[in-house]
Amino acid sequence: MTARLLVAGLSLLAGMAFGAGTALGGHEALSVLLPGNPLEGSRLFAEKGCVGCHGVHGSGGTAGPDLGRGILNRPLLEIAAVMWNHAPGMEHLFQEKRVARPSFEPPQMASLLAFLYYLGSLDPPGDADRGALLFEQKGCQTCHKLGGRGGSVGPDLTGYSRYASPLFLTAGLWSRGRAMASAMEQRKVTRPNFQGNDIPDLLAYIRSAGAGTERVYAPPGSPKRGEALFTQKRCAECHSVRGHGGKVGPDLAIAVKGSLTGIAGAMWNHGPRMWAKMAERGIGVPSLSTGEMSDLISYLYFLQFIDPPGDARRGAAVYKEKRCGSCHGAGGTKLVAPAFARVVEKLSTPLAIITAMWNHAGQMTETTVEENVAWPILKGGEMADLIAYLLGREGGPGATPAAPAPASSRARKDTAPPK
Ligand code: HEC
Ligand code: HEC
Ligand code: HEC
Ligand code: HEC
Incomplete structure (x- = not known):
């Protein structure tokens, strides 16, 4: 390409x-x-x-x-x-x-x-061959026509072939889910579950079966709108997010995993138990337009990936362990890089630090070779910790511009200035 x-x-x-x-x-x-x-x-x-x-x-x-x-x-x-x-x-x-x-x-x-x-x-692109197999195995073909073939218990799905995004399919599955479940029960078709890339694969097959060349994209998903919908559609009455909200269903900041369609698939898979709980509580099954589905699952997706707040004390340890100070001025060593006190003076946001680190990484690579220092690899959470430290919270080098270098003692809480 x-x-x-x-x-x-x-x-x-x-x-x-x-x-x-x-x-x-x-x-x-x-x-x-x-x-x-x-x-x-x-x-x-x-x-x-x-x-x-x-x-x-x-x-x-x-x-x-x-x-x-x-x-x-x-x-x-x-x-x-x-x-x-x-x-x-x-x-x-x-x-x-x-x-x-x-x-x-x-x-x-x-x-x-x-x-x-x-x-x-995003999901990996769907595999139409696998989708064809799923369409048969999961019983869709028994009830739905596609490209002229299949049952006619449910609506013809050929129209879905113009959708380039799986969101339309997931919205259709959700809003017709209950009627579909009872049709399945009547016809003794096992209600299918969706795993992994099933939904994109099914869509790839549905798309290949349609003759049209039209490509309809999903409206943009907005986590912010999704957050509002989460309350409006009464999800919050049963689900908490990080401990706030109902306790009937699982906390979705913990339970939800995967891509956008993976989350929509989980909503489908857990549908019958949710509907039962909704009936118990007199909550109607909320209908979701494609846009609303997109906003809601963007919000749920986003919950998985909120950076945990950085910890300046751990950051001080990272700074020491990764030997940033060996070039940026740990007491005694010759300075081969701008002194950190100077650096953090002009870098006042996480974004500024990340950007500066990227921009200078080329020169730094050369210096690591010259100085025979290993490239500092940052593992889970260490970037956030380091940033908290550099921004001068709890006594990082940014807190006191004149401070030479972080000694481990300075990183300890008892010596840290109050926040
Ligand atoms: C036992 C029959 C049955 C099976 C099996 C079945 N469906 Fe359905 N499906 C229906 C019925 C009936 C409706 C319409 C429900 C209604 O009237 O609200 C429907 C509706 C839908 C809709 C919404 C259509 C629209 O017009 O918006 C989609 C999408 C859909 N099904 C996809 C699937 C897929 C994908 C599968 C296989 C995983 C599947 N269905 C399996 C019976 C079935
Ligand atoms: C009446 C209570 C109730 C309401 C309202 C409700 N849910 Fe649920 N939800 C549940 C229960 C209970 C489960 C667990 C079902 C199970 O174990 O199969 C669940 C499961 C889920 C899951 C699967 C979590 C997992 O483990 O993967 C998702 C995602 C989800 N709900 C999203 C929503 C969204 C989005 C809304 C609003 C549109 C909503 N729920 C509204 C009760 C509810
Ligand atoms: C081997 C020496 C060396 C080590 C170790 C090192 N740096 Fe650097 N760093 C440099 C050099 C040299 C520069 C200046 C590069 C330039 O001028 O382009 C620099 C520049 C920077 C800058 C940009 C400064 C500015 O003025 O904008 C940041 C931020 C930075 N380093 C962060 C770090 C962090 C965080 C660590 C530890 C994880 C680290 N460095 C470890 C050599 C090093
Ligand atoms: C000249 C080729 C080249 C260019 C241009 C380039 N990269 Fe890379 N990138 C690489 C190589 C090679 C690696 C693997 C390095 C390694 O294994 O340490 C890599 C690794 C990565 C990784 C880690 C991927 C992984 O799977 O672990 C990310 C993320 C990344 N690059 C993003 C970018 C971004 C964003 C840009 C543009 C600003 C960019 N790269 C420009 C060659 C390039």
Whole structure:
């Protein structure tokens, strides 16, 4: 596939989630981090040359790893950490291919991260052959016509072939779910469950069976609107989110896992038990339009990936353990990098720190080689901790610009200034 086609494809993908990026900013911890939007991010992904080395689900360059294989299903700061961890490997290729390392302004980095985050929410493309098998095995064919073949208990599904996004199918399944369940019961068809990539596979088959070339994309999913719908549609009467809300069903910040369609699939799978509880409580089964479904599951998806707040004390330990100070001025060593007190003075947000780290990673790679220091790999949560420390909370180097370097004692709570 040519780069131009891919860019067009990615813009479409990003277009679908356009609302997500701005709405993500609604969350307190992220509002600092994410004023960007994924559509702009997809443009930068092409413009800054990422696409030349990285494919997404097989389309794009192959010099770097494919970014569509699940590596990006994580909180934003963790995505930044993944980029950081691989910086020396990328630097190596930048030099080999004689391309300049792309540098970013903080708002651009926010957009890029929003786009990478969005990529993580997508399913791999559906497999039409597997979908054909599922359509038969799960009994859909018994009741539904598709491309002229199949039963006529339920509506003809050929019309669904124009939908490029699985959201339409999941909304249809949800809103007709109860009537479908009783039709199944009558005809002694086992009610199917959806796992893994079942829904995208089914859609790929449905699409292949339709003759049309029309491609209807889903409206953008907005976690913020989804959060409001969660209360309006009375989900909150049974479900808590991080401990707040009803206790009839599971806490969805804990129970929900997976991609957007994975979450819609879980709603389907748990449907009968939910309907029973709704009946007990006199709550009608809420109908959801495609847009509402999209907003709700974007919200539930987002709950999985809120960065836990960084811990400045752990950050101090990370700073020491990763030997950042060996170049940035731990007491006694010669300075081979800007002193951190100086650095953090001008870097006042998580985004500014992430962006600076990326922009300087090329030079840092060289210095690590010269100084014979291992590249500091940041594991789960360590980026957030480090940022909390650098921003000067609880006595990080940013708290007192004149402080030379963090000694482990300074990191301890008893010496930390009150917040
Ligand atoms: C010259 C080729 C090249 C360019 C351009 C490039 N990368 Fe990479 N990238 C790589 C290579 C090679 C690796 C693997 C490095 C390693 O294994 O340490 C990588 C790793 C990554 C990873 C980690 C992937 C994983 O599966 O672990 C991410 C995320 C990433 N790059 C994002 C980007 C972004 C965003 C851009 C554009 C700003 C970009 N890359 C530009 C070559 C490139
Ligand atoms: C036992 C029969 C039966 C089986 C099996 C069945 N359905 Fe249905 N389906 C129905 C009926 C009946 C309706 C219409 C319900 C109503 O009137 O609200 C329906 C409605 C739908 C709708 C909404 C259609 C619309 O017009 O919006 C979709 C989408 C759908 N089914 C998909 C599937 C898929 C995919 C499968 C297989 C996993 C499946 N159905 C299996 C009977 C069935
Ligand atoms: C009357 C109570 C009730 C309402 C209202 C309700 N649910 Fe549920 N929900 C449940 C129960 C109970 C379960 C667990 C069912 C089971 O164990 O099979 C559940 C399960 C789920 C699951 C699956 C969780 C998992 O373990 O994977 C999701 C997702 C979900 N609900 C989303 C929603 C959404 C979105 C709404 C609002 C549109 C909603 N629920 C409204 C009671 C409810
Ligand atoms: C091997 C030496 C070395 C180590 C270890 C090191 N750095 Fe650096 N760092 C540098 C150099 C050299 C620069 C300046 C690069 C440049 O000018 O482009 C730099 C620049 C930076 C900047 C940008 C500063 C600015 O002025 O904008 C940040 C932020 C940063 N490093 C963070 C870290 C963190 C966090 C760690 C530990 C996880 C770390 N560094 C470990 C050598 C190092």
